[in-house]
Amino acid sequence: MPDERIPDELDDYLRGSSALSSQYKRESSPLPPHALDRIVFEAARPAPLESKRPLKNQSLAPLAFAASVLLSLALVLAIIFGPQAKKPDDKPRVVQVRMFKSEPPRASPVSARERNPAAWLADITALRRAGRRAEADVEMRRFRSAYPDYIIPINE
């Protein structure tokens, strides 16, 4: 009855006392070549972990490069368009050119003049006397718009 014999064989084999296991144990016992031992031990040393650090640094390298480029770009933009850079080219200089073109010696700002309509009219009169009628007319129009109710003396 083979069906009954096979389980017995397996049980006998699993107990480790079978002739088959004994014979297998008497067979040759090849070992891996020494070269393989060296390769495996080299791989098992901590060196592979250390060698991964440069890989991690390398993986961060593009990010660091991008960050430095962004910082450089931001710095350049700050130099070109920043508030300190704007000052020399900003309005005051343009305004100064327009204002002092008509009256270079006077340093008083427009606001001060506008606060004193008599002085403003005196400036306009000075422009007319200097023969700068066009500028005097422009200033007069501005004066009228600023002081529409101001009664201008006849000689103005």
Next chain:
Amino acid sequence: MAPRMLLPTMEPHDTDAGLMLRYRDGDTAAFAALYAHYKGPLYRYLLRHVRNAGAAADLFQEVWSHLIATRARYEPRAKFATFLFHIAHNCAIDFFRRDLNLRRALPAHDPDSLLEPEVPEHQRPDRVAEFAEQQSALLAAVAALPQEQREAFLLREETGLTVEEIARITDVPVETAKSRLRYAVRKLKDSLRPIQEPEALPLRTYA
């Protein structure tokens, strides 16, 4: 031929798992102890399973490399031997799959090439000094077993693991592993019987 050092039956407290934990934490000496303990059984399992010395050497290196690379994630959920040979089983499965694909890709008009292992010339078994392996009747019978039965037998002999653990390594139900082992033992015994017991042959008398 020197008698082989057998792996002891695994203790309830798996000291090898402890060694692996120590290696995980950076103790290289623990790895050396593990390697010295398992290099022979693992190499013989691979050599006699894939039946190719060059491929066995490659797989041997692959198994240890995998263990080394994944050591940080190691958790002792099972015996270390089960863990190690499960890696080996997977590597061997991949080898057989690649080997099958290569054989299928070979030209059909070259029947001899189907019998040759797809390894570099210098790694071919006939170029490696493994001739003693082929001279043993038992090892020849082991090599002739179907792949799954051969693996079950080799795992049992080289590691001393139980049928349940062999089933776990090979990802099959316990009954399947037991069946494979049963057929392997039966075939090996049958193939060796004429040599072991020549007198057992029935004698016929003719009147």
